[in-house]
Amino acid sequence: xxxxxxxxxxxxxxxxxxxxxxxxGIITVSFADTMMVGAYGTPELGxxxxxxxxxxxxxxxxxxxxxxxxxxxxxxxxxxxxxEAGNSLRAGLVLNVALAMAFTLAMGIIYLLLPxxxxxxxxxxxxxxxxxxxLSSVVFNAIFTCCQNASNGLTDTAMPMWIMIGGNxxxxxxxxxxxxxxxxxxxxxxxxxGISTAISRMLMAAAILIGLGVRRRYGELREGVxxxxxxxVFGNVWRISYPIMILNGVECFLWALGAVVCGWFGTxxxxxxxxxxxxxxxxxxIYISVGVAVxxxxxxxxxxxxxxxxxxxxxxxxxxxxxxxxxxxxTFIFLGRHLFGLFSSDPAVIxxxxxxxxxxxxxxxxxxxxxxxxxxxxxxxxxxPLMIVAVVSYIVVGAGSLFxxxxxxxxxxxxxxxxxxxxxVCAAVMLRHYFLRAVGRIADGSAPQNI
Numbered sequence: 211x212x213x214x215x216x217x218x219x220x221x222x223x224x225x226x227x228x229x230x231x232x233x234x235g236i237i238t239v240s241f242a243d244t245m246m247v248g249a250y251g252t253p254e255l256g257x258x259x260x261x262x263x264x265x266x267x268x269x270x271x272x273x274x275x276x277x278x279x280x281x282x283x284x285x286x287x288x289x290x291x292x293x294e295a296g297n298s299l300r301a302g303l304v305l306n307v308a309l310a311m312a313f314t315l316a317m318g319i320i321y322l323l324l325p326x327x328x329x330x331x332x333x334x335x336x337x338x339x340x341x342x343x344x345l346s347s348v349v350f351n352a353i354f355t356c357c358q359n360a361s362n363g364l365t366d367t368a369m370p371m372w373i374m375i376g377g378n379x380x381x382x383x384x385x386x387x388x389x390x391x392x393x394x395x396x397x398x399x400x401x402x403x404g405i406s407t408a409i410s411r412m413l414m415a416a417a418i419l420i421g422l423g424v425r426r427r428y429g430e431l432r433e434g435v436x437x438x439x440x441x442x443v444f445g446n447v448w449r450i451s452y453p454i455m456i457l458n459g460v461e462c463f464l465w466a467l468g469a470v471v472c473g474w475f476g477t478x479x480x481x482x483x484x485x486x487x488x489x490x491x492x493x494x495x496i497y498i499s500v501g502v503a504v505x506x507x508x509x510x511x512x513x514x515x516x517x518x519x520x521x522x523x524x525x526x527x528x529x530x531x532x533x534x535x536x537x538x539x540x541t542f543i544f545l546g547r548h549l550f551g552l553f554s555s556d557p558a559v560i561x562x563x564x565x566x567x568x569x570x571x572x573x574x575x576x577x578x579x580x581x582x583x584x585x586x587x588x589x590x591x592x593x594x595p596l597m598i599v600a601v602v603s604y605i606v607v608g609a610g611s612l613f614x615x616x617x618x619x620x621x622x623x624x625x626x627x628x629x630x631x632x633x634x635v636c637a638a639v640m641l642r643h644y645f646l647r648a649v650g651r652i653a654d655g656s657a658p659q660n661i
Contacts, residue, residue: 218526222503228371229362230499246385246403254400257336264320265344267462268313269351274458276306276355278451280502281591283363284509291513296434299360299422301444303353305451310352317345336400343404350408353415357422362502363509364431369421377414381406453596454588460600464608464633468626471612475622482550482563483623486570489549493538497578500530501585508589517653524586524645531578539571562623569627576634583641587648595644599637608633 279302286295321341324334358370384406391397398405422428465487472483504527511519542549546567550560587593611632615625 218507218522219530221507222500222523222526222530224503225362225365225367225506226499226503228367229502230496231371231375246389250389250399253333254336254403257333257340257400258403261337261341261344264341265317265348266466267459268317268348270462271455271459272306272310272313272348272352273355275309275451275455276302276352276359277454277458277588278302278447278593279356279359280363280505281509281512281588281593282447282450283360284365284506284589285513285591287364288510288513292430293434293437295360295364296428296431297437297439297443298434298447299357299431300435300437301439301447302356302360302451304439305444305447306352306356307349310349314345314348317348321345340400340404343401343408347408347411350411350415354411354418357415357418361418361422362506364428365506365510366427367502367506369425370418373414373417373421376417377410380413381410384409450591450593453593457584457596457600457604460604464604464612464630467609468612468630471616472623472626474617478556478558478562479623482559482566483626485550485559485563486566486623486627489542490570490573493535493574494577494581496534496538497531497581500527500534501581503527504582504585505589508586509591512590512652515652517649520586520590520649520652523589524582527582527586528579531582532575535574535578539574542567542570542574565624566627569624569631572631573627573634576631576638580634580638580641583638583645587641587645590645590648590652592644592648592651595640599640599644603633603637603640607636 279299282298282302283295286292286298321338324337324341354370354373358374361367361370385403387393387395388398388402388406389400391402396402423432469483472479504523507523507527508520511517511523546564547560550563584596587595608629611629612626615621615629616623617625619625621628
């Protein structure tokens with residue numbers, strides 16, 4: 211196994227680097243959006259924050275559902291069954307679009323209830339049009355996510371990367387032109403930011419569909435897409451995708467709950483919590499890029515039922531994750547004050563943020579381990595345990611320890627972040643256990659055969 215690890219490191223790095231560039235692009239656009247809307251006006255920033263937080267759970271849940279395409283197509287690619295992969299992609303697109311439309315309907319109903327959310331009256335004229343524009347882009351975002359993960363499963367992580375880079379650049383340029391009214395265009399403020407986001411999502415969805423539709427390497431895949439998918443194919447896509455959606459949604463909910471609790475302790479603690487999340491995202495995005503690569507490699511080897519290679523991939527991914535977690539932790543330790551100072555010049559916010567460095571460092575290692583084994587478990591296609599992990603780790607341990615440490619022991623935002631470490635320890639242990647059990651099922655032939 212040790213002899214195979216250097217080659218596996220290279221394979222994971224080759225697959226993970228384009229994903230990393232894609233993830234960093236997402237963060238960059240998020241920062242650019244926030245900075246430009248904030249520069250235009252505080253009411254616009256408040257309205258954007260409210261709407262974007264409302265859409266966070268459905269968007270992240272849909273991303274989780276789309277992630278199910280990676281292990282499905284990865285396993286079929288490993289067996290050389292590209293037509294079958296195309297048939298699964300057809301089913302995945304249908305299910306992703308249907309689910310996105312259901313979320314769109316649900317968010318449309320919430321739109322009618324906006325007056326009940328207790329937001330300042332002066333923000334409502336900004337919130338309403340921006341909300342509807344973002345609502346119009348949910349389906350397109352789901353299409354891109356589904357195709358992006360399908361492309362990842364086929365080991366082509368570069369195409370979605372370039373499309374994401376182009377879409378991000380367009381979004382930033384559109385923000386500049388439409389928010390501030392440059393180059394003869396109207397000054398639309400927050401509405402301009404919404405239009406720019408919606409257009410970029412639509413064009414990215416169109417671009418990745420065209421890429422899958424015209425590139426030569428996807429010829430056999432398109433033959434499968436052209437065939438009507440059987441009910442069993444739909445069932446397989448749903449079986450693998452919905453547990454990932456639930457895990458993503460519950461995880462997102464816990465971090466949103468952390469913001470609510472930090473708000474109980476004052477503006478400075480809430481602001482420092484938000485900054486810590488932004489800073490921590492850089493580490494998480496690096497880990498998730500390696501995690502996607504591990505998912506692809508494990509899925510490829512699952513397709514041919516090579517359990518030795520599956521273990522090698524998970525082991526190599528873990529080693530890389532721990533090295534990256536150490537680099538991230540050293541950055542936070544030595545540059546913590548400067549990082550918080552980049553986002554706020556308020557001494558109260560910086561002082562409230564510095565105690566978060568210790569739990570943020572601890573958090574990195576547990577997060578890296580759980581991302582690795584979560585990615586490896588997804589690669590096996592045996593994803594039902596993810597729902598158990600979601601309930602036990604994020605609801606029972608996570609929410610319980612969050613309230614106990616933050617409110618019960620009066621630790622505020624520090625207690626919130628230490629509760630995240632407890633959550634991720636539990637998730638890491640459980641995911642490793644279920645991954646090893648999944649490998650054992652593949653070895654003895656009791657694992658599902660339809661991935």
